[in-house]
Amino acid sequence: MSTASSGFKLGEWIFTTDHKRIGILYLIGSIAAFAVAGIMALLIRIEQAAPGPTIVSDAFTGGDQYNVWLYFHGAAMILGFLIPGLTGFAANYLLPLMIGAKDVAFPRINALSVWLFWAGIVVALLTFIVPDKPDVMWTGYPPYSVTTAGNTALYVFTVHLMGFSSILAAVNFLVTIIYMRAPGMGWNQLNMFVWSCFTALIIQLIFVPVLAAAVTLLLFDRYLGTHFFDPANGGDVLLYQNLFWFYSHPAVYVIFLPAMGIFYEIFATMAKNPIFNYKAAVYGGMCCIVLISGEVWVHHLYYSGMPDWLRIGQMVTTLLISVPVGLMTISLFGTLYKGAITFNIPMYYGTASLYLLLIGGLTGIPLAMTVMSVHLGETSFTHAHFHFIMGIFATFSVFAAVDFWFPKITGKMLNPAQGKLGFWLNFIGVNITFWPLFIIGVEGMPRRYWDYSQFPSHFAGYHKVATLGAIIVAIGMILTISNWIISAIKGEKAPDNPWGSNSLEWTHTATPPGPGNFPAPVTVDATWTPYSYKR
Amino acid sequence: MRRLTGVTFLLLIWMIATHAWAISKPTENSDIDPSLFRIDEQKYLGVKFGNEVTLLDEKGAPLAFADLPGLPFVLVPAYYTCDGACFNVGVALKELLKDVKAVQAGKGFNVVFVSFDKNDTTESLNKFVQQLDRPDDPVPGWRFTRYQNPEAIQTEMGKIGYKFFWSPRDKTFFHPTLIVILTAEGRVARYLNVLNVTPKDVELALLEAKSNQFRPSETLDYLVSLCYSYNFKEGRYTLSIPVFVGLGSFFLGIGLLFGSLWIYRIYHRKNIMQRGEHS
Numbered sequence: 001m002s003t004a005s006s007g008f009k010l011g012e013w014i015f016t017t018d019h020k021r022i023g024i025l026y027l028i029g030s031i032a033a034f035a036v037a038g039i040m041a042l043l044i045r046i047e048q049a050a051p052g053p054t055i056v057s058d059a060f061t062g063g064d065q066y067n068v069w070l071y072f073h074g075a076a077m078i079l080g081f082l083i084p085g086l087t088g089f090a091a092n093y094l095l096p097l098m099i100g101a102k103d104v105a106f107p108r109i110n111a112l113s114v115w116l117f118w119a120g121i122v123v124a125l126l127t128f129i130v131p132d133k134p135d136v137m138w139t140g141y142p143p144y145s146v147t148t149a150g151n152t153a154l155y156v157f158t159v160h161l162m163g164f165s166s167i168l169a170a171v172n173f174l175v176t177i178i179y180m181r182a183p184g185m186g187w188n189q190l191n192m193f194v195w196s197c198f199t200a201l202i203i204q205l206i207f208v209p210v211l212a213a214a215v216t217l218l219l220f221d222r223y224l225g226t227h228f229f230d231p232a233n234g235g236d237v238l239l240y241q242n243l244f245w246f247y248s249h250p251a252v253y254v255i256f257l258p259a260m261g262i263f264y265e266i267f268a269t270m271a272k273n274p275i276f277n278y279k280a281a282v283y284g285g286m287c288c289i290v291l292i293s294g295e296v297w298v299h300h301l302y303y304s305g306m307p308d309w310l311r312i313g314q315m316v317t318t319l320l321i322s323v324p325v326g327l328m329t330i331s332l333f334g335t336l337y338k339g340a341i342t343f344n345i346p347m348y349y350g351t352a353s354l355y356l357l358l359i360g361g362l363t364g365i366p367l368a369m370t371v372m373s374v375h376l377g378e379t380s381f382t383h384a385h386f387h388f389i390m391g392i393f394a395t396f397s398v399f400a401a402v403d404f405w406f407p408k409i410t411g412k413m414l415n416p417a418q419g420k421l422g423f424w425l426n427f428i429g430v431n432i433t434f435w436p437l438f439i440i441g442v443e444g445m446p447r448r449y450w451d452y453s454q455f456p457s458h459f460a461g462y463h464k465v466a467t468l469g470a471i472i473v474a475i476g477m478i479l480t481i482s483n484w485i486i487s488a489i490k491g492e493k494a495p496d497n498p499w500g501s502n503s504l505e506w507t508h509t510a511t512p513p514g515p516g517n518f519p520a521p522v523t524v525d526a527t528w529t530p531y532s533y534k535r
Numbered sequence: 536m537r538r539l540t541g542v543t544f545l546l547l548i549w550m551i552a553t554h555a556w557a558i559s560k561p562t563e564n565s566d567i568d569p570s571l572f573r574i575d576e577q578k579y580l581g582v583k584f585g586n587e588v589t590l591l592d593e594k595g596a597p598l599a600f601a602d603l604p605g606l607p608f609v610l611v612p613a614y615y616t617c618d619g620a621c622f623n624v625g626v627a628l629k630e631l632l633k634d635v636k637a638v639q640a641g642k643g644f645n646v647v648f649v650s651f652d653k654n655d656t657t658e659s660l661n662k663f664v665q666q667l668d669r670p671d672d673p674v675p676g677w678r679f680t681r682y683q684n685p686e687a688i689q690t691e692m693g694k695i696g697y698k699f700f701w702s703p704r705d706k707t708f709f710h711p712t713l714i715v716i717l718t719a720e721g722r723v724a725r726y727l728n729v730l731n732v733t734p735k736d737v738e739l740a741l742l743e744a745k746s747n748q749f750r751p752s753e754t755l756d757y758l759v760s761l762c763y764s765y766n767f768k769e770g771r772y773t774l775s776i777p778v779f780v781g782l783g784s785f786f787l788g789i790g791l792l793f794g795s796l797w798i799y800r801i802y803h804r805k806n807i808m809q810r811g812e813h814s
Contacts, residue, residue, distance in 0.1 A: 105795075105799050106795075106799075167788070167791065170792075171791055171792065171795040172795075174792060174795070174796075175795050175796055175799045178796060179796075179799055179800075179803065202792070205788045205789075205791060205792050206785065206788040206789055206792075207785070207788065208788065209784035209785065209787045209788045209791075210781050210784050210785050210788075212784065213777075213780045213781055213783070213784035214777065214780075214781065216780075217776075217777050217780060228776060228777045229777070231577075231764070231765075231767060232767050232768060233766060233767070233768050234764060234765070234766030234767075234768065234769065234773040235764060235775075235777075236764040236775055236777070239764070239775060239777050239778065239781075240777070242781075243777060243781045246781070246785075307746040
């Protein structure tokens with residue numbers, strides 16, 4: 001199927017094997033998941049605006065309703081939005097274009113992966129229809145997930161579908177990067193986004209099967225009467241947590257790396273600078289993250305009981321991973337150095353990301369340390385920390401990616417005024433939402449509590465401010481997403497290369513790119529890089 | 536004839552009466568329900584044992600748990616005039632420990648017998664040791680003790696949930712045949728029924744007890760021990776299937792990567808060859 005067929009035909013979109021269309025299908029699905037997850041977030045925040053029941057029915061069943069919101073928010077954000085948004089949408093649309101390939105290595109498998117993803121979205125949305133809604137967070141820890149009346153199967157099937165989809169996508173893109181680069185394109189000439197996807201997808205491919213296995217055993221425990229995670233019958237309840245975080249902490253880097261890759265592309269293009277310390281960022285940063293990411297999961301279990309030596313060892317590896325992250329951050333800052341920076345909407349998100357990275361990174365240090373993590377780990381301090389580094393930083397990267405490549409995808413320009421207003425509301429809103437949670441977290445406000453009547457009364461004031469922030473974010477998100485929809489329909493026509501980028505997707509393809517991506521086969525010489533800007 | 540009928544009738548009544556009496560009279564059972572000795576393990580795991588009391592060793596000299604080398608313990612509650620279960624426990628433990636290879640008694644852990652009989656003396660203790668620990672078969676790292684203050688026995692045994700009863704009729708203690716694995720700090724790590732476990736169970740329990748202080752040479756054994764989990768229902772260690780499933784799926788991911796690269800190469804080569812044939 002081609003992208004250049006006349007008119008909209010649903011069948012062509014459903015059965016497409018074109019990586020660009022598949023990328024757009026991923027984007028639509030992930031934005032749908034994001035929208036519902038956002039509504040859940042609003043419900044959570046409104047509930048917490050005051051102690052006691054606010055919007056939940058009553059004090060008796062309030063916890064159950066709240067748990068369902070928490071479940072859907074977490075599962076949809078991570079499994080439905082962030083991972084598919086970055087490795088599904090961005091990687092699908094951009095990766096073959098950046099390496100000069102006509103398509104991905106296995107186009108039909110690519111189509112299968114997007115179908116599985118959509119099936120996962122549908123199964124996740126069933127949460128709102130089934131009577132016993134899943135209430136197991138996105139972690140699904142036993143024994144609660146085995147004993148709850150909630151429908152754990154929906155959680156497990158969502159993980160299966162999304163997981164299988166991402167395994168297929170990872171296989172496809174890794175083969176594509178290894179074998180389908182344009183003739184003459186060496187590894188050190190790859191775009192940073194390509195490198196970031198390459199490393200993130202290695203993590204994805206290795207670790208996702210472990211999560212799939214863990215939740216399958218959970219399903220057996222729940223419905224087939226096995227006792228894999230039941231200590232009373234020879235199982236090991238902590239083993240689930242180990243298997244879960246063995247994937248789920250590396251999953252942070254599956255999100256973080258492509259997000260950084262997107263910002264690298266934007267920074268280099270908008271500053272018209274080469275990547276500062278390219279090799280250090282790639283080999284010392286991204287590749288080292290791959291190596292270390294599998295040895296840090298135990299810090300999620302500091303309070304679950306483990307030998308001291310393991311606790312100390314994991315503290316060291318957790319702190320150690322900040323070195324490659326630091327290298328990448330320095331490289332990102334350095335790319336702006338003495339650059340002729342153009343500030344537009346993608347760059348606004350890019351600049352904000354530096355701040356988010358800094359706050360999210362620095363607040364992660366105390367949580368990596370065992371002595372402080374024991375006190376802060378289960379408070380809203382952690383909640384704010386991972387929202388800064390994982391939630392907002394990564395969400396901003398998806399927004400920045402859509403804004404940056406919007407002209408290429410749609411052939412239209414975004415409305416800059418609406419885009420900037422959306423950005424400022426988002427940026428101000430998230431700060432108003434999460435800074436109060438840092439403060440009351442240090443004072444002992446626990447995570448995941450729907451009612452905090454038993455805690456100091458001044459917590460209510462902070463929660464009210466945080467709720468106000470969430471409402472501001474909601475308005476910002478509506479403005480941002482509606483800008484995409486309206487501009488895609490009736491935006492100004494975009495020039496072929498509005499940002500003056502040197503990357504192949506801008507210089508060698510039509511806007512939007514047609515079937516086969518490139519009018520003629522692409523070859524590059526040894527001196528070419530996507531960042532060789534002459535100023 | 537009438538007399539015979541009368542005798543028969545009386546005999547019948549007597550038989551019915553004796554049966555009725557026999558049925559109505561509760562059976563005197565000399566056994567004690569074993570469930571009385573059951574320990575709610577999860578309640579006592581992690582409990583600290585024996586750090587505030589003084590014991591008396593084989594020579595009657597005071598000995599505190601703190602004086603023993605900082606190693607895990609196999610604690611064996613027993614009494615030294617016991618001619619049944621305690622001796623059998625000792626023998627069974629000796630046999631089990633012969634096949635425990637990963638940790639050695641005296642080097643990696645100690646075995647400490649503690650008497651719960653206030654009437655035990657140095658003499659009864661040594662007689663028990665002689666019976667158990669024959670000179671031709673010495674067992675290193677084994678200590679035999681009793682409480683200096685007999686009043687502490689009930690409190691100390693109660694701390695770890697160990698129950699025992701003196702039966703005046705049978706002139707014996709009823710008690711479970713348990714050993715308790717303690718960490719070097721004296722915390723309860725595991726209860727094992729010594730007559731129902733394998734050397735592997737004892738080895739795994741000891742490795743678990745010393746998980747905070749295993750030596751580099753024991754790393755492999757420790758990693759192997761992670762493949763097992765304790766089954767409270769069966770009272771022994773069983774293979775932890777999720778570990779193997781997790782490891783298998785981890786290698787599946789790596790296999791998928793190399794498999795897909797291999798498939799693409801074959802597919803690509805075939806395409807090139809087909810193109811060559813057409814041209």
